[in-house]
Amino acid sequence: QSALTQPASVSGSPGQSITISCTGTSSDVGRYSLVSWYQQHPGKVPKLMIYEDSKRPSGVSNRFSGSKSGNTASLTISGLQAEDEADYYCCSFTTSTTYVFGTGTKVTVL
């Protein structure tokens, strides 16, 4: 099972919107509505931001949204803030009854 493909880095200015893509296959991202996204600040524990493609856990800002089209899922951060600077990982359930993470994206707030 190969890692899902994410851009290595994405940047934006405060207040802007950015989108991180996560490309898999019809055996993972495209097969189930089970893509989740995690935010990880340096030296910290990952935090669930989006689950089941587009749902937000309680307490997560509505500036974070998830979507999916075919084999590609996306995480959009609107109204970018300095505190959003972190690494972001997507994750999908697969037809092998396993999970696979994406390669990770470093978000920089300019």
Place this chain on the structure above:
Amino acid sequence: EVQLVESGGGLVQPGRSLRLSCTGSGFTFGDYEMTWFRQGPGKGLEWLGFIRTKIYGGTPEYVASVKGRFTISRDDAESIAYLQMNSLKTEDTAVYYCGRVGKAAGVDGFDIWGLGTTVTVSS
């Protein structure tokens, strides 16, 4: 407070074994699938495996790269999940996290993470 705490990490020689523990509190441990991850130095997250709840057989699944070397088990009476790691290699050096699959709480994602425990494999 819902939390997970890992323990058992440390320095181990190549070829040796190590068992990590993940103790849960603040929730009904047996209602949740539990999973293990790792993150090598400067690297991304890697999913290692999970164990189903007893209702669904309590059986584990693993990523291909550790199948046969790593074993996940659970003791619901003690609210502990284990990761038994055998024949350790230098490339197994990482921070190991356990996590809860939050399906029983209506959140089908890894909603609770432990702080992690560091495993260093070196001679």
